[in-house]
Amino acid sequence: MKSLIDLKSVFKYYKMGESIVKAVDGIDIKINQGDFVAIMGPSGSGKSTTMNLVGSLDLATKGDIYLDGKNIEHLEESDLAQIRGKKIGFIFQQFNLIPNLTAKENIMLPMLFQGVDEFDREIRAEELLKLVKLEDRKDHYPNQLSGGQQQRVAIARALANNPDVILADEPTGNLDTATGEMVMSFLEELNKKGKTIIMVTHDPNLAKEHARTIYWMKDGKVSKTTFGKKYSKNKKIPISKRRR
């Protein structure tokens, strides 16, 4: 099986005053294409740092991270930006929509940075709005949308450039249970269509319920790897071959 993301003995140390914080202290993770991964752990365990490294938002102190066979640790910021824009879709706990832009404009934004022309951007945005069932909210600004609606816009935005990987940082953290479930079902839906999902959460139930592979982190290290409820019974992990 082809591994899409490969972390090889990755370290991330921060200097905090006199002391050194070992946020990520030597981890090796292989994530296969089409997997639904949850990175679990209490706060300070290094799970967010790991996600930032995978998402190339941050560079490791030591170690190599391969994305689709390419070592992203030795790239220039502008190349990283291109890779992020093309291959990775981000979903944040705080939604992080641009407040000055409407739902549709927010979805069009990642395509702008990839040089997609306006006509194609509009078509794609309309398509994605339909997918997240927000066609009637396309001209609303983020502050006119509920939390759940904002997170759906964020999902649509993450999908704009049709990335291989969706990185979701506590995607339900700011939502009530029902809306959270809806967002999770969207992610599962995407996973079935072949997207690799990497979700960071501190909620063990959420991880067990939806993810296939769960990495438990503690003190910057992966303490154990388990499988989610739906997959734990049969060790042979079925991964959909259908992409997109």
Next chain:
Amino acid sequence: MIKDNVLLALKNIRNRGLRSWLTMLGIFIGIAAVVSLISLGSGLQSAITGQFSSIDPDKLTITNAETGFGPPGSTAIKKLNSHDFDLIESVNGVDLVIQRIIRVVEVNYNDISKFKYIANLPEDEEQIKVIYDTLNVKIIEGRLLTKNDRRKVVLGNDFLDKDEFGKEVRLGKTINIQGTDFEVIGFLDKAGTFTINSVILMPDEDMRKILDIKKDEYDILIAQVKDQDKLQEVKEQIEKTFRDDRNLKIGEEDFSVQTPEQGIQTINTILVIINLVIGGIAAISLLVGAIGIANTMYTSVLERTKEIGVIKAIGAKNSDVLSLFLIESALLGLAGGIIGSIIGLSLAFSVAYIVQSTFPGLNFAVKISYPLIFLSIIFSLIIGTIAGAFPARQASKLKPVDALRK
């Protein structure tokens, strides 16, 4: 891409409404000052030069001591006399000497009294002609004075205005000047200078009688020079003759010989100084404006740190972030420049309108200089860009992970 960035920047500017306006204020005060002053400056210059156009380029004006631009005779200065007249006439290169008396008199008409300028008309036919030519007067009603007229006056155009004495002064009417009645035989056409519009022209003999001026006493002597190119030479010659006559050393002169250019030059020097001072104020304002833009952009970078992190996460390169912020500050400058030019022009037109209605005779016009406006707008665009450069660079260099953590 540029178009999209411009649209994004516009959205950001609009979103910050009042703050964007306040930011532009600095720029547009500076630009408004520059545009209005330069537009008015040329109008001012031609208006002031117009005031001096009544002096021909081949004439020297001789007065006792510096009388400045106030009405001669209003100060207690020793008058010029026939001896001085003869001295000037004897100088080589002087063609003709004309004596002038210019005073202020009380005029009564329709039971309303007013103070007006009055000027004498010499008795010599040739001299009268020179004065008419010099003042460039044209008759609009009636006729001009000739050397045989007595107890008659010609009035400036202002007297035709019925507001002046409650009712219009008409041809053939009698007007009382310093207690003596005079017949009005003509009105002058509207002139470019307000002194001519409000003047009374009176025969020399009558004027000396009513104002009790001795026969050989003059306010101003005007020397017409044979060769205009030798104006400076003749001027120096007259000065030397006067010094010798009055036993004065260089620098002790109690008289002045002015060339027409001197008057204009004095005014021009003042204009240049005014322009420099106001230009300095405008420059300070533009500097303050630029700092204002830089400040707003810095605040904007701080406020939108997280936003910068987000757009970097979704694929914006450093150069994208840089251009977004640069375009935004350039647009602030551009808008400031455009608004400033509009305000500057309106200001110039209002001032011109007020001046024109206060001094109807004055030829005061605003000159719109399109290159100036174009340059002002480009200049403020550049100021905006420069002011935004550092904040934009700072924004673009933010590490996405640090920016997102805010």
